[in-house]
Amino acid sequence: MSRQLQQRATIRSQCLRAVSLTAIIALSGLSATAQSGDLPDKDAQILELQQRLSAQEERLARLEALLESAPQPVNPAPMREETQRLATSRVNGIEPTTASPALPKLSVSGDARLRYEHNNASDGRRSDSRGALRARLAARYQFSPSFEIGARIVTGDPDDPNSADVSLSNFADDLQVSLDQLYVKKSFGSLSLTGGKFANPFRRTDLVWDGDVNPQGIAAQYVAYDNNVARLAGNVLYFPIERSVVGPDSTARGGQITLDTQASDKWNFGLAAGYYDYEIEAMATANAGDTRTNRLGSDGAYISDFDLFDIIASVNYDGLGGRWPISLAAEYVENLGADDYDTGYMLSASAGQTATPGSLSVDYAYHVAEADAVFAAFAQDNIPLGSNYLQHAVGLTYALTDHIDLGANIYAYRLKDIELGGLPSTDWQQRVRFNLVAEF
Known part of the structure; x- marks a missing residue:
């Protein structure tokens, strides 16, 4: 029984007890008067009793009407997930966290x-396999x-900004x-400021920003409109x-x-437009893993x-039930600071989700990046090439x-502009990964 129904029953019971008590007292007085022989007007006393009962019934009706008009407690309906976060998580392939007003301090x-990775080389070159982990x-x-x-601590080489993986090797050296x-x-209010070294504030895909890259400095976000x-x-x-x-x-x-x-309730649309201006003057700590496949003089x-x-x-469709949401995304990047080899794009599609045990998701992406289309130091590291590649x-x-997912990824890739070099082989290469991921 709801709280309101309990209150209504309590009021009715109290009022009925009051009416009953009034009737008993009145009848007792009437009986005593009759026994003493001092009954001046029996009909008048009965009329008075009826009036008292009628008044009590009117009071009960008013109380019930007041209770009916009181504000009703409601259970808050689950709020829809923010469209931005839906688009961000599906484009990025990550599940972003959301702060709660009731968050503990x-x-x-x-x-x-845990990862197993196999690299299949072509032209008769030796294939390679490794075990790797990340925490x-x-x-x-x-x-x-x-x-x-x-703050966050991770495994991996601190000199590598776009990977936290550790290969299982080196005579079992510690991590x-x-x-x-x-x-x-x-x-x-609508403005947030972040300073230090933090998660990437931009909506992104691996074409331009690898998921392990955490910028440093200061960032600001402003929500101009949200209804x-x-x-x-x-x-x-x-x-x-x-x-320097x-x-x-x-x-x-x-x-x-x-x-x-x-x-x-089934369709969400997202659009993000960004401009990133790099001024690379000092390169004292840059190494081959940073410059990668960008062109150097x-x-x-x-x-x-x-x-x-x-x-x-991005476009997200939830009309097939919660088990099979569908997402489509497209990205175009152009380096306005390059004279040539300056364009890249990405197309992707995914279906399904892994929010509940036994659920499944599948995705496909096609990447094209010319040599100077992206800043390779911060671009994806799923394959050895940061730019100048074609990839499925x-x-x-x-x-x-x-909290535990099992996944598999297959990458097929090759150089885009062979004359610029970047790989020992110009044929298609394959990389296969199996991942076991536990989260808490």
Whole structure:
């Protein structure tokens, strides 16, 4: 029984007891009067009793009417997931976290991944296999609803910004662990400021930004409009890359505008347009893993500037039931600072989800990136090439339990512009990965 029904029953019971008590008292008085022989007007007393009973019934009716008109307690309906986060998670292939107003002051999360990888070379070259693992542990302390500090430690080489994997080798040497995030975040209503080393604030895919790259510096996000049907927001970032005491620093500045709409309970649309301006002057700590497949001059400096215009569009459809959401995405990037070899694009499709045990998701993506279309130091590392490649990627993930997934990925890739080099072979290469991922 609901609380309101219980209150109504209690009031009715109390009123009925009052009516009954009044009747008993009145009848007792009437009986006593009759026995004493002092009954002046029996009919008048009966009339008075009836009037009292009628008054009590009217009072009960008024109380019930007042209870009926009182505000009714309701159970809040589950709010729809923000369109931006739907689009972001499906384009990025990650499940972003959402802060809760009731979040405890300290929260801890993490994941561990075991991987087997096989690389199939062509032209009779030797194939290669390896085991690898990755672990991440993050903590966040909420000083107030608008102010937090966070940090994360990861395995992997601290000199590699776009990978936290550790190969199982080196005579069983212990694992390297480093701090890849340390930040403070302050919110002022619709404006949020973040400083330190933090998760990428931009909507992204692996074409331009690898998922393991955590920018450093300061970022701001402003939500200009959000009515649960449409959301307009902007992100800006200032990113110090390399400091020099003898010359100019290397820095990046970037901005992105996102627009998301929920056309119906089945259709969501997202659009993101960004511009990233790299000023690469100092390269003292850059190595071959950073420059990768971008073009370099005889002096070791980049041939091109990197002024990237990047646009991402996404469509999400939930009309086949919660088990099989469908997502489509497309991305186009052009380096306005390059004279040639300056264009890249990505097309992807996915179906399914892994939020419940026994569920399944499958995805496919096709990437094309010319040599200077992206800044290879921060681009994807699923294959050895950061740019100048063609790639097909197929993924399959199965949810074993609430927190454990089993997945497989196949990559087929080759050089795009063979005259620029970048791989020992110009034929198609294959990379196969099997992943066991546990999260908490």
